[in-house]
Amino acid sequence: MEKILFKYIDVPDQYKIDTYIRNGGYRALPKALKEHTPDELIEMVKKSGLRGRGGAGFPAGLKWSFVPKDSPKPRFLLCNADEGEPGTFKDRALIENDPHQLLEGIIIASYAIGAHRAFIYIRGEFAFGAKRLEGAIQECYQKGYLGKNILGSGFDLDLDVHRGGGAYICGEETSLMESVEGERANPRLKPPFPASVGLYRNPTVINNVETLSNVPHIVLNGGEWYANIGMPKSTGTKIFSLSGHVDKPGNYELPMGVTLRELIFEHGGGIKDNRKLKAVIPGGVSTPVLTAELLDVKMDFESLYEAGSLLGSGATIVMDETTCMVKVAYRISKFFEHESCGKCVPCREGTRWIRQIMERIENGKGREQDLDLLRDICANIAGNTVCPMGDAAVIPITSTIEKFRDEYEYHIKHKKCMVDLGERFV
Amino acid sequence: MLSDSTQKRIAELKRKFPEKRSAILPAMHVVLEEVGFYNRDILKQVAELLDLSEMEVAEVVSFYTYFPKQGVGKYHIQVCTNVSCMLLGAEQLVGYLEDKLKIKVGETTSDGLFTLSAVECLGSCGTAPVMQINQTYYENLTKDRVNQIIEELKKGKET
């Protein structure tokens, strides 16, 4: 299958505008500006079936269409480059190696929703990525792809890079907006949705890096073309970030619907050191863990949901037989405790409590009643929080207790792990 | 105290956004780049330059973990210990650094050169284990790589 987003990802200097143009770049932009109205573009993206690649999977074209046409308020386009979901590293590759592809998508998307100001919110740690983006943006201004009257179309757009400060919660779209506004990044209540009340209370669209990077290709080849790739309800390709105990970890752009088995064994080179596969987290730590019997599940939104998990960001973490699942769940609980913003009671207090209990179990001080207690705490958090992070925080716990209860019981009974990773750092 | 050029850079940020509060995080990145840490005086200065109250700036900055306070070493070693890195020996990497630098996580070497922190996912899971030192990522770490990096930093050579 020919790659879409990663076609030129390994070309050195692809990040420079001249190379990008030589490789076919900035052909979609003039087409969008001169041959299509904003409404037509929105229809095109709707037709393509493109769904958000950040994790939620919301149809992008539909989201764009929510921006009120008749509102006199200024619109904003925000690119979510916070990439904080553990296991995910796809956006970094796109940003560092083919930033113009993203920029082209941002400019077209801004035109489609009528935004004259756009921001790329990039996590603070991606210092190099931010530099690449700033360089690319400068090149765009020089060549007239940004600024006033882009390519003589009459459309103005200003684009800035806005660096975050080390908070996973900023990947949540309302927290992202709060962060851009210079507030403490607590999520907002929804409704109202960003399309009507967003950045500085103005209509705003927030899209993931990968989502926007697809836009130029859709404009060039048409929505139908994109819809014919992948699966009927999960169209196009997906960049899977494969990590953990595989031979060849890395980013793999594959059509939606590729099986987990193919991803891990054909592309990822199988389990490292010829060990046995124990568990897979298919879409980032907020997704339920899968066991080996489910290797033939298709990697798309619907199929994974039916299999009891989620596609999420497509960050596939592979764990072999030496992995202690309790240790993994404990480590994830520490993550969510650290990243809880503190606004709402269940998440703020609950994530800390969960971590404390997991710590005890991992360190040999678990009790019989801890498992039911954990499940009850999770039940009191899920669905009761301001933002989805509460739901995310309980998933690793509930899914590992469900699938690996024996390991938990072993910890409680024998006060130690069942297995050991061994010498991994050499 | 911030240098004149730093102050100028920060003051210019105020005009960049529809609301001046938006300039707080960008200003802190300027501070991080040019000073490497912050303290109360710096926050007060930033507030003044952005025409905000000290409280507004302090509240926001305290929410984020990326900006170290004064006292951080010249090289802030941030080792990712989240799942993918943990699966590939991040905990052992931390232990290795603790032994090598003779400090525990959260501490700074007595010569003020290195501070060791354990951080959350750095978004580089495919090349685990990974650490970030100041603004640079070091990936695919092995003991040899780590030794090399530390030696070069000690010599003042940043790779």
Added chain:
Amino acid sequence: MKRPMVNGLNVLNGSNNMVTLTIDGKKVTVEEGTTILKAAEKLGIEIPTFCFHDKLEPVGACRMCLVEVEKMGKLQVACATSVSEGMMVKTDTPQVRAARKGVLEFLLINHPLDCPVCDKGGECELQNLVFKYGSDKSRYMEEKRRFSVDPKSKYDDLTVGPQIIRNMNRCILCRKCVRFITEIAGETDLGTFQRGAKTEINVLPDIPVDNPYSGNVVEICPVGALTSKSFRYKVRVWQTEVTSSICPLCGDGCNIKLWTKDDKIYRITSRRNDLVDEGFLCDKGRFGFEFVNHPDRLKQPLIRKDGKLTPADWNQAIELVASKLKTIKEQSGADSLAGVGSSKLTNEENYIFQKFFRVVLGTNNIDHRVNSKHLLPSPSLKANQQAYTMTNSISEIEKAKLIFVLGCDLLEEHPIINLRVMKSARRGNALILANIESTRLNRFAQDELIYKKGTELTLLNGVAREIIEEKLFNAGRVRLSNSEMEKLREKVQPFDSQKVLQTTGIAPEKIKSLAHALAKAESIMFLCGREIGSHPQNTEIIDSLNDLLRLTGHQGKDGCDVNLLWEDCNSQGALDCGVLPDRLPGYVDVSDEASRKKIEGVWNVEIPYKPGFNFNLLLEAAHQGKIKAMYIAGADPGSEYPEGDYVKDALKKLDFLVVQDIFLTETAKLAHLVLPGASFAEKDGTFTNVERRVQKLKKAFDPLANSKADWYIICMLAQAMGYDFDYTSPAQIFEELACVSPIHTKMNWENLGETGKQWEIEKNL
């Protein structure tokens, strides 16, 4: 500044669309944009909350108000979810109950079991809701999160302000304190630091919570995380009695609750009146009650013997006053007697004080205005005459599109009106300040004009000139006839920008922009304060402001007017009740025979028709020996009058001076006889606040020691002089006032209710 929003619907645009929904099987119809919480309230259904406050933007943070809404998968927060047509809400299902129990359990895992030593015990929202919806067992066996001030102790007891102590371990992070300080008080003293379970509410080092509204955070905190120094550990709330009252410290008239035990006030909290204070108090009023139980309170009558004031009993004192007044009246005539009432006594007391002078002593020599040499003419309620009062209402302030504050430091003089003005500014309305010095309110103002003291008239004339010369007015809206316009033009002609600059110090650009702002505003409210009331040209200034209203076409419109804000708790009432030399109660002119006859009918006696001396003239007359006796009740001209020595010399010349007060004031020290009155907490009565609202205060305990309520003392004096002032209660006095005074006719003790009633005023057309 953020605008308030609930689910994106700007609730400020009052919508007229009605929505019908069902809550727990009961139908209710409310305005579009109403939240489920408010709709449930209408049905009497209680939904528990922690982080919700009526006057703060809802945040949906505590998750206590989660309810089931049909067709919505997850539980929704009632405090921030707008109703929709046909919505079906259930507030008491197993899922809802489990959610509430869960939230409470989460709050209790770190909350210390401090109830036995926590001030909030007995009025703690966490206690109350745990009893109702929580579990009685704890499943938490980990280490509790602890903030501590002292490294050796786990107990947090941090003093964050002169009055406020923070105990972070008890905090449930509803953040109402920080939200109040940011959204209402407009300050930044308290902030939120860190994140997650480490979140901490704190002050910056060396910058305590020191704003004038800080005490509200103690009241607003649902648990004992913020306590006040003055109340801490003093008494348990269930040991106290609560009495409704009105704050005696300024003209805003905030509704308060007195918490007392054994004849002592332990604290004051708000008795929320949305028409006045919206549930907030300033620190002056909240913490300023120590004077009531102060050891220096006058405890019994004092009679001067051999130059020294010595204790006496009431019979002696009353007899002495009665006989002295009778004798002096017989010898030198009724007009050699004078009375000074008080802007701090109740309406009932002021009413029978002036009645005493007119009926018993037969003179109109009474006044109460002791703090200025420049008195405004007595108000009149005839059309197009000046009432010299606050003609708009407090609740109209936040609707005015432009507020112009002249000669008033609102924060200092009227802290709660100050909050309303800030509220108006936050809504996007314009605010312009003009004063002799800068005030903190300027953070919310478009412009601040600092003029030299006394030069207001020049400033206003300059602005009017600018509007006229530059034709900034809308000819169709001007409410001046051609000749009036000509006269005005002539009057302001000399006040060009140079002259204005020279006299006032205000730069021409500021005059220009003020003129433009006034000319294009959709509605204008003028607020005048201390500098104006006692100004040598006070009448001219008020007239100029009215001219500006007519010039810009706003005179007579709702919510637009010139407002004079009187300072004391009953300044307005003392005026209303006729403690004036030329006015009877309700601003009846003493020389208006027909109206005077009506009152004479009720009082059953002829009353003098010649206007008496105002306070300035009284002093002059005392100096000249024409006034021989004075009865001063509740006032302290010796301290308050601009020329203290002049007053004292005048008073020293009197043959007989009787002073009635609660402390031995500078004036009382000069008296021949001192009568101990009672504080506001020791009597029933009414005060009238700046917006003409008559509000009831209730007695919390009997007058201390051997003091007596002021109204009772006046009655005793009248009785001793042969007149039947046989009132048994202030309520009875009020009923008579309502009979006699045209502005109080629609009121009675009952219908004043809990929120008081304003007397109506005719708009100036």
